[in-house]
Amino acid sequence: MMTSTPGSPKLQPQFSLLPKILNGGIAGIIGVSCVFPLDLVKTRLQNQQVGPKGEKMYNSIADCFKKTAKAEGFSGMYRGCAVNVLFITPEKAIKLTANDFFRHQLRTKDGRLPLFREMMAGGGAGLCQIVVTTPMELLKIQLQDAGRSTKGQGAVRASALQIATSLVKSKGISGLYKGTLATALRDVSFSIVYFPLFANLNALGPRKQGSNEAVFWCSFLSGCLSGCISSILVTPFDVVKTRLQLLRKGIGETSYTGVPDAFRRIWQNEGPRAFFKGGASRALVIAPLFGIAQVVYFLGVAEYCLGLEC
Template sequence: MSSDKPLGFQWQFAAGAIAGVSEILVMYPLDVVKSRLQLQSGKATGADAYTGMVDCFQKIVRNEGFSRLYRGITAPILMEAPKRATKFAANDEWGKIYRKAFGAEKMTQPLSILTGATAGATESFVVVPFELVKLRLQSKESAGQYKGALDVVSKVIKNEGVLALYNGLESTMWRHILWNAGYFGCIFQVRGLLPKAETKSSQISNDIIAGTIGGTVGTILNTPMDVVKSRIQNTPKVPGQIPKYNWAWPACGTVIKEEGFGALYKGFLPKVLRLGPGGGILLGTFIYF
C-alpha cells in the first residue's frame, strides 16, 4: 500500500481494525460453515453428516438454532481488529523495508508478493490463540465442552498447557503467507489493469474489485493449509501422544492418503464466498477510512 503521502502507522492500524470488524460482522456465518466442513472427515456418515455448504447451513439452523452460526464470534471480533490492522500496517512497513533493501522507488509485482507473504507471517503470531478459541467453539464435537471464549482459554491452559494456545502456529503461518502473497500480489496487478480512478468513489470501486479478486486467489492458494490448521487446532494435546495432525505438510499428506486430494479443499465454497467479497470489503473499507 503506497501513496505520495502515506498514512502514519496509527492511522494504518485504526483503518485496518475498522475494515476487519466490518468484514467479519457480514461474513462470519460462512466461517462457521467452513470450519464444520473442514473438520468433517471423509468417513462421516449418517443424518448429521454434511453433504455441502447449503446442507451444513440448514442442519446447523435446524438442529442447533440460528444463533449457532454466530457461536464464538467474540474471539474473532477481538482478533480481527489486531489481525487486520497488523495485516495492513505490516504490509506497509515491510514494503518500505523491501523497497529500500532492493533499491526500488515503487512497488513491483514480485515485491508485492514478497511483502504480502512477510506480512502474513507477521500476522500469524497475532491470530493463533484467537483462531484456536474460535475453532473449539465452532466445532460441533467440542463446542459443548466450553461456555465461551474465556472458558476455552482457561481449560486449554489447565488441561493442555499454556503453549497449547499456539497449537497450529506453523500451519497458520503457511496459511497467512500464502493468502497474503496472493491477496496483495493480485491487488497490485489488478489495480494496474483497471481504468485509472478519477474520484474517491471510483477508487473505492476499483479497490473492491481488486480486493475481491485478490481474496479469491489467496483462498485458492491457502485452503489446504486452512484445512489442516483446523484439524490441528481442534485436536487436544495429550501428554505422551503424537497427534494425528501435527505439522502442516505431513498433515496434508495424511489427508490426501485417507480422503483424497479433494479433501484439502473442504469448505472451499463458503471460504471463498467469505474471503473473496470479504477481501473487497476489507480493502474498500480500509481505503475509505
Template sequence: MSTDNRRAVAGVSEILVMYPLDVVKTRIQLQVGSGAKAEYSGVVDCLTKIVKNEGPSRLYKGITAPILMEAPKRATKFAANDEFSKFYKNLFGVDKLNQPLSILAGASAGAVESFVVVPFELIKIRVQDRNSPYKSVPDAFFKTVRNEGVLALYNGLEATLWRHIVWNAGYFGIIHQIRALLPEAENSTQKTINDLTAGAIGGTFGTVFNIPFDVVKSRVQNTVIKPGEVRKYNWTLPSLALIFKEEGFAALYKGFLPKVLRLGPGGGILLVVFTNTMDFFRSFHYGDSKPVEKKLD
C-alpha cells in the same frame, strides 16, 4: 465518526454478517470422510442442519473471539504490509513495488499477522466444533490453559503461518496486477470501486491458494492430546500428505465455498479500509486535508 471507528465498525459488521459461513467452513473442514460418510454434504445442508438440530444461535457461537481479534489483526496486517513494502523498496533500490515485491511484502506481513491471530483462531475453532465441550470463548480459553498449558494456545502456529503467508502473498500480489489493468480512478467513487474489485479478486485468489493449509490448521487446533497419545495431525506438509492419502485431493479444499464467499467480498472491503486508513495517516502527516491515494507502492 473517526477513521479508526469506521474501520472498527466495518470490520465488526463484516464478522456479524459473515460469521455463520465461518462456522460452516470449520464444520466441513473438521469432518473426516466424504459422500455418504460425511455429516454435511455442502454449505446449505450444513446451515440447515445446524439451525434445525442446534438452533440458530449456534451459528454465532464463538463470535467473541474474531471480534476481539479484529482490531489487532487488521492493524498488524496494514502496518506490517506498509513497513515491509518500504523495506523491500529500499532493499532492492526501486521507487515503486512491482508484483514480485508486492507478493514478498504481503507474505512477510502474513507471517507477522499469524503470531497475533493464532490463539484467537484456536479458541474459535474449538468452540465452533459440533461436539465442542466448551460453553463459550472464555470457557474454552481457561480450560485450554488449565489443562494443556499456555503454549497450547499456539498449537497450529506453523499451519497458521502457511495459511497467512500464502493468503497475503496471493492477495497483495493479485491486487498489484489487477490495479494495473483497471482504468485510472478519476474520483473517490471510482477509486473505491477499483479497490473493491481488486480486493475481491485478490481475496478469491488468496483463498484458492491457502485453503489446504486452512484445513490442516483447523484439524491441528481442534485436537486435544491426552497423555500418551500421538497427534494425528501435527506438521503441515506431512498432514497435507496424510489427508490426501486418506480422503483424496478434494478433502484439501473442504470448506472452500463458504470461505471464498466470505473472503472474496471481504477482500474488497479490506482493501478499501486499508487505502482509506493509509490516506488518512498520510494526509494527517503532511498536514493536507486532501486524501492521498495509496496504491500499495
C-alpha cells in the same frame, strides 16, 4: 494522511502508522461481522471426516447452513463471532498495516516496487499476523465446531474464556499456539499471492477525480477477486490447520501429530479432494471479507475521525 494506493508507482512521502492501524481494525470488524456464518460453515465442512460407510453429517454448504440453523438457531450461526471480532481488530490492523509498511520500505530509490518485492512485503505481513491469528483461530474453531463434534454426546459447550483458561493452565501460553506452523503456511502463502494481486488489479481501475486512489467499486472488486483466488490456492493449508487446531474430535475421527502427519493421513484416508473441503465456502468468506476490508481501509475513516487530511 492517506498515501497512494498499493499499485501506485510513486514513492510515498510518509507513512502514518496510527490511522492505518485504526483503519485495519475497523475494516476487520465490519468484514468479519458480514461473513461469519459462511466461515462457520467452512470450519464444519473442513473438520468433517467421512465414516467407513461414507456417512457424514453435512452434504454441502446449503445442507450445513440448513442443519445448523435448524439445530442451533440464528445465534448458532454466529457461534465464536465474539472472539473473532475481539482478535480481528489487531489481526487485520497488523496484516494491512504491515503490508503497507513493508511496501513503503522495499521500494527502490526511484519509487518502483518490483513484483518480487511486492511478494516479500505480502509474505512479511502474513508472518507478522500469526502472533494474533493463531490463538484467534484456535478458539474460534472450538466454538464453531461445537455443534458438529458434540452432537449426540450431551457435552456442555465451553466459552472462549473457559477454553483459553483451560489451555493456559494445562500447557501454558504455548497451548494457545497449537497449529502455529500450519497457520504460518496458510497466512504467509496467502499474503504472498493476495497483496501483489490486489495491488496490481486495483491499479488497473479508474481513479477518483483529482486523486491517485481507485474508485470505490474498483477496490471492492479487486479485493473480492484477489481474496477468492488466493483463498482457493491455499485451501489445503487451511484444511490441515483447521484439523490440527480442533481440540475435541468427534467419535472415530483421526488425530494428527503435526503438519506432515496431517497431510499424509488425510491423503491416505480421504484422498486428494479432502484438501479442498470447504474450499467453496472459504472463497465465499474471503472474497467479500477482503473486498469490504480493503474498501474500509482505503476510505480513510480513521483519518476523518482524527481530523487528518485524506
